[in-house]
Structures are given as C-alpha cells and as structure tokens.
C-alpha cells in the first residue's frame with residue numbers, strides 16, 4: 001500500500017492513497033489507516049513530521065517493510081534528521097535497515113563536449129578520493145542543443161548506508177556525523193562525492209557541477225593542504241535538497 005502526495009504513477013495490484021492536507025488527510029492519517037489493513041509493504045511518499053516518522057518506525061518494528069523518503073544532506077544525515085524530529089536514538093537504530101542517498105548531476109552536453117584541463121588542486125582531490133589516475137576531463141562549450149549551458153540531461157549519484165550492528169550501536173550512543181560516516185565507509189559505502197568524482201574522470205560531468213550539487217565546502221579542503229581529505233569528509237554543509245530513501249525493515253513480513 002502507498003500513501004503519496006501526489007500519486008504520480010498508478011500500478012496494478014498496489015493500493016495507492018493520495019494525501020489531501022487541505023481536506024484533513026495527512027501522511028500520518030493514511031499510515032494509520034493502512035496499518036489496520038495489515039499490509040506487507042508500505043510506501044510512505046515522504047516523512048515530513050514527527051507523527052508520521054513515529055508511526056512509520058512502529059510499523060517497521062512490527063514486521064512491515066516500510067519504504068519512504070526524506071530530505072537530508074546525505075545518507076548519514078538522514079539518521080540525525082529522525083533524531084531531530086524527536087525519535088529516540090534506540091528506535092531509529094532498531095527500525096532502520098538502510099538509507100539510500102541520491103542527487104542528480106547535470107551531464108555535459110554531447111553536442112559541444114570538448115576536453116578540459118583539470119585545475120591541479122581539483123585533480124589532486126579527485127585522485128586522492130578515488131585512488132586512481134586522472135582521466136580525460138571534459139567540459140561543454142555551449143551550443144544551441146544545450147541552450148549554451150554546456151549541460152544536457154542529468155545523471156544520478158547514490159550512496160547506500162547499511163545499518164549494521166556497529167552503526168546501530170553508534171546511533172544509540174548519539175555518535176557524530178563523522179563517526180557514523182567513518183563506520184559506513186569501513187563497511188564499504190561509496191559516497192555520492194566519490195561517485196560524482198568518478199563521473200568527472202569519465203568525462204560525463206564537471207568538477208564545478210559535483211561541487212555545486214554534492215559538496216559545497218570543497219574550497220576549504222582544496223586550499224587547505226593540511227586537511228586530510230578522505231571519504232569521511234563529505235560534510236553536512238550543503239544547503240540544497242537531497243532525496244534520501246530510508247528503508248525500514250524488521251524481520252520478515254507480518
């Protein structure tokens with residue numbers, strides 16, 4: 001069953017509900033109504049408030065697979081968003097199984113794509129994060145196809161945070177963003193920043209675009225040579241919206 005705002009695509013075999021806030025039908029109302037029908041899988045279009053978050057957590061803890069999205073800077077920040085909404089850390093730790101962070105980057109226009117010379121500081125940073133040689137960077141010169149922006153179309157970058165036992169303990173202890181991020185990196189999480197850097201190296205997008213979309217405080221790192229730039233450094237300072245899907249799953253289906 002789904003609770004959406006609005007229902008954008010209709011699927012056969014899935015019961016879909018549309019939120020109508022003006023008419024007094026909220027995500028929380030929909031979720032409560034859904035639970036009475038004992039569904040196996042529930043999709044809550046977006047978690048925007050504490051009430052919806054709490055019911056979604058309870059649903060996850062009582063054997064439902066709950067899929068949802070919320071806005072946060074990155075996957076780790078989504079955990080903190082739940083705590084900020086008033087959820088107890090132990091509840092967040094036990095209800096969430098995984099979080100997928102995603103952002104869209106603009107692709108360089110194929111019609112006016114041409115080789116670019118990497119700025120040394122940028123190349124250094126990309127090389128250090130990816131631990132691989134710098135590829136052929138490209139840039140869009142601008143043409144009528146791309147309305148002289150140099151970009152046409154978009155491509156997604158993702159990061160998957162798996163909530164393992166170590167991360168569960170860290171959440172319960174109220175660990176910092178950095179500590180959680182390090183634990184996720186140890187568990188193999190490839191960050192949206194690293195995915196973006198790989199797309200630069202493949203000539204699909206530009207450094208400026210990755211900086212604008214995934215990571216705003218790059219200037220600090222690039223010009224501070226003393227700062228150790230690692231996968232753990234993607235920091236909660238990007239003011240743009242991120243779409244983070246949280247998959248709450250506990251045990252088998254009901």
Ligand SMILES: [Zn+2]
Pocket residue numbers: 109110111112113140141142143144145146147148150151
């Ligand atoms: Zn173009």
